[in-house]
Amino acid sequence: MTEPKISGDLLQFRDQIDAIDQQLLQLLNERARLAQAIGHVKAKTDAPVMRPEREAQVLDKLNASNTGPLNVGHINLLFKQIMSACRSLEREVQVAFLGPLGTYSEQAVWRFFGHCVVAEPVESIEEACRQVQAEITDFAVVPVENSTEGSVARTLDALVGSDLLICGEVLLPIHHQLLCQTGSLEGIRKICAHPQALAQCRNWLRQYAPGIEQEAVSSNAQGASMAQQDATIAAIAGEAAKDRYQLKAFQEHIQDDVNNTTRFLVLGRQATGPSGADKTSLVASVPNQPGAVYKMLEPFNAENVSLTRLESRPAKTGKWEYNFFIDLQGHQTDAAVARALDQLKRTTSFLRVLGSYPAAQRDVKA
Numbered sequence: 001m002t003e004p005k006i007s008g009d010l011l012q013f014r015d016q017i018d019a020i021d022q023q024l025l026q027l028l029n030e031r032a033r034l035a036q037a038i039g040h041v042k043a044k045t046d047a048p049v050m051r052p053e054r055e056a057q058v059l060d061k062l063n064a065s066n067t068g069p070l071n072v073g074h075i076n077l078l079f080k081q082i083m084s085a086c087r088s089l090e091r092e093v094q095v096a097f098l099g100p101l102g103t104y105s106e107q108a109v110w111r112f113f114g115h116c117v118v119a120e121p122v123e124s125i126e127e128a129c130r131q132v133q134a135e136i137t138d139f140a141v142v143p144v145e146n147s148t149e150g151s152v153a154r155t156l157d158a159l160v161g162s163d164l165l166i167c168g169e170v171l172l173p174i175h176h177q178l179l180c181q182t183g184s185l186e187g188i189r190k191i192c193a194h195p196q197a198l199a200q201c202r203n204w205l206r207q208y209a210p211g212i213e214q215e216a217v218s219s220n221a222q223g224a225s226m227a228q229q230d231a232t233i234a235a236i237a238g239e240a241a242k243d244r245y246q247l248k249a250f251q252e253h254i255q256d257d258v259n260n261t262t263r264f265l266v267l268g269r270q271a272t273g274p275s276g277a278d279k280t281s282l283v284a285s286v287p288n289q290p291g292a293v294y295k296m297l298e299p300f301n302a303e304n305v306s307l308t309r310l311e312s313r314p315a316k317t318g319k320w321e322y323n324f325f326i327d328l329q330g331h332q333t334d335a336a337v338a339r340a341l342d343q344l345k346r347t348t349s350f351l352r353v354l355g356s357y358p359a360a361q362r363d364v365k366a
């Protein structure tokens with residue numbers, strides 16, 4: 001292919017880009033050497049390699065001073081990978097996620113940790129938690145709620161029964177795609193996907209794939225794997241599955257709700273310091289008495305602490321008792337949050353602070 005007649009300009013611009021790349025390369029290696037030095041300091045005290053609060057602050061600072069044309073999405077994407085690479089020179093962090101390969105949980109891992117981590121799929125939420133507790137891996141990434149389907153009960157139950165800490169959260173827009181070997185619907189006899197994905201694409205399927213049989217399978221990634229082996233099968237899955245199973249998209253964004261989002265938790269053994277825009281999650285239960293729930297929530301009102309989520313689950317005591325899962329804005333070391341938690345100890349029969357961690361949605365001030 002011939003370049004347009006502005007090739008003189010083009011060559012000049014490319015020379016400039018080459019020169020800048022050399023500077024970037026040098027600076028990136030300088031940055032990497034500093035991370036290595038930090039790694040040596042950490043190793044002496046057995047301090048954690050991954051510091052989610054620091055990584056959130058690095059991105060906040062860059063976004064606050066960014067003048068473009070790169071946007072917040074570009075900055076986060078680029079610098080997350082830079083930090084991931086630098087971090088891996090200290091030590092490669094290990095993460096268990098709810099598999100199989102190609103799931104949205106895997107996408108959540110890459111988004112939170114960047115690509116320089118060892119990520120292992122495991123078969124259940126409980127197993128992901130067990131691996132962190134047994135110190136087989138550093139972190140687990142598990143789904144906790146979906147904007148249309150609600151909470152993931154197994155994750156909430158696993159949190160109550162363990163002493164793991166929430167170190168971070170990931171908000172992942174769920175963009176379903178219809179995937180098959182050729183990218184065309186011709187010859188497709190069956191669409192295989194997790195029942196939730198089939199439900200989330202009901203209208204689209206009715207309109208654009210009427211008459212094609214639908215089969216519920218155990219995960220979208222399994223559907224994608226079936227499509228990889230059989231040209232008559234299409235799957236509903238995300239970007240990670242498309243790449244993993246070498247499929248082509250017939251259509252992207254086929255979910256009926258354009259804002260369909262899943263929230264994932266990053267679970268670990270380490271407490272996370274304040275980043276400047278944090279959330280705190282806790283689980284509490286109260287005695288079965290009139291006004292008990294009101295008394296439990298009163299300290300948050302008194303201290304002007306904003307709650308972002310309140311959810312109850314059976315406490316499994318067989319006595320119609322409930323655990324309340326509460327997310328609030330702020331870090332447990334913030335004075336107002338600390339005072340509210342102190343009060344809460346007096347009004348609850350059970351209280352566990354599940355962790356304070358950087359909020360995924362950040363309010364960056366220029």
Ligand SMILES: C=C(O[C@@H]1C=C(C(=O)O)C=C[C@H]1O)C(=O)O
Nearest residue numbers: 035038049050051054083086087
């Ligand atoms: C370099 C550090 O270690 C890791 C890498 C970071 C980075 O590359 O900026 C930031 C935080 C840590 O997850 C550090 O703790 O500062």
